[in-house]
Amino acid sequence: MNLQSRKSDVPCLVKVEPENGIYTLRTFDTSGRNFSDGHELLAWVKRNWEPIQFLNPHEYMELLHAVTQELGDSE
Template sequence: MEYSLQSLECADPCTVTVDPDNQIYTLKTFDTSGRVFNEPMELVAWIKKNWSPSQFREPKEYQALLNAIKQELH
């Protein structure tokens, strides 16, 4: 699953990749830097700590992202 969120801080979207079959958990954030996580829960914890709904053009997409990750992992 790859999910994109359009932020208010950057023209490029933030992207999150969750691929449990290949154990790939990555994201690209506002400053276009990338992060790689060993476990999906590390990725979710980082998102909850560093991002908030108000940082995105469509704040509801933030919760939709968290829900999509949860669905991908079950």
């Protein structure tokens, strides 16, 4: 999922693929982060990002919901 931030022209990217063990994201400064599991990624997002940081704050909430759903399907 891509989220357009207020801080960068390059969108933030969150990729969660439990079947392939991929849990990554691209942050506002375009650096990447890898996580050992989706729960770790979700905790990082909640700790470091806020809806107001994005052009469409609703997309942030959609991201949280989508990742939670994806993790629920993999458990």
